[in-house]
Amino acid sequence: MRKPIVAGNWKMHKTSREAAELAAEIKRELGDMDQVECVLCPPFTSLRAVREVIAGSRLQLGAQNCHWEKQGAFTGEVSAPMLLEEGCSYVIIGHSERRQYFGETDETVARRVRGALDAGLKTIVCVGETLAEREAGTTCSVVERQVRIGLSQVRAGEWDRVVVAYEPVWAIGTGRNATAEQAQEVHAWIRKILRELGGDAAERVRIQYGGSVKPDNAHELFSQPDVDGGLIGGASLKADSFAAIVRAAL
Ligand code: 13P
Numbered sequence: 001m002r003k004p005i006v007a008g009n010w011k012m013h014k015t016s017r018e019a020a021e022l023a024a025e026i027k028r029e030l031g032d033m034d035q036v037e038c039v040l041c042p043p044f045t046s047l048r049a050v051r052e053v054i055a056g057s058r059l060q061l062g063a064q065n066c067h068w069e070k071q072g073a074f075t076g077e078v079s080a081p082m083l084l085e086e087g088c089s090y091v092i093i094g095h096s097e098r099r100q101y102f103g104e105t106d107e108t109v110a111r112r113v114r115g116a117l118d119a120g121l122k123t124i125v126c127v128g129e130t131l132a133e134r135e136a137g138t139t140c141s142v143v144e145r146q147v148r149i150g151l152s153q154v155r156a157g158e159w160d161r162v163v164v165a166y167e168p169v170w171a172i173g174t175g176r177n178a179t180a181e182q183a184q185e186v187h188a189w190i191r192k193i194l195r196e197l198g199g200d201a202a203e204r205v206r207i208q209y210g211g212s213v214k215p216d217n218a219h220e221l222f223s224q225p226d227v228d229g230g231l232i233g234g235a236s237l238k239a240d241s242f243a244a245i246v247r248a249a250l
Helices: 016-030 044-054 080-085 096-101 106-119 131-135 139-150 180-204 215-222 239-248
Strands: 005-009 037-041 060-063 090-093 122-127 162-166 206-210 229-232
Touching (some): 005 090, 016 044, 016 239, 080 106, 131 139, 139 180, 180 206, 180 215, 215 229, 229 239
Parallel strands (some): 037 060, 060 090, 122 162, 162 206
């Protein structure tokens, strides 16, 4: 049995004071939750504030990106060991917004995953097709390429520290979620590729769905056999909706 995992990707929202307030509300709702792994991913500047608030609870801390090198002349970047020291256990890598706006490629995703694993972090690796790719019938081949290259540097024994997030780009922030059937189809495809890459460990890799997950559609999505939780954007910015989504994964 895979333990469901629901992560809130706060994107570029919340100052550290606002983040601490939201984290405190989420802690009141979910601080004891142990059947579902809950991860809060605020901006870098709020990591420490959120860490202090959630200390002693079951909530976990994640970041939204990391560089592949441990240190160096990479202005504006943050390394995996830095995140670890801030209290992160997870880092999101290869989100479609990073691919779309910041030049992230499958190759840089692979390098960042390697850097994160080397530092001891767990990774949430994002994949997903654009609307044009779906309409062209290339969803499976696009996702296959993203998975094969993005996870090409994961070694045997490391798969338990890998989570994959399937986020169709056309569903992100649009209010138009994939149907449960559409999600399951791609999740099953991803698991098939994971079996080729990681063997039996693929059965333990959690695959999250992301893209307009809300309290009213979460349960149906999470009920699919290969949907092991969600990566939540907008609805993670309110404690009550995030908590409702987490409970939908029970
Ligand atoms: P929304 O839930 O706002 O559609 O965002 C999804 C997402 O990008 C999470 O990483």
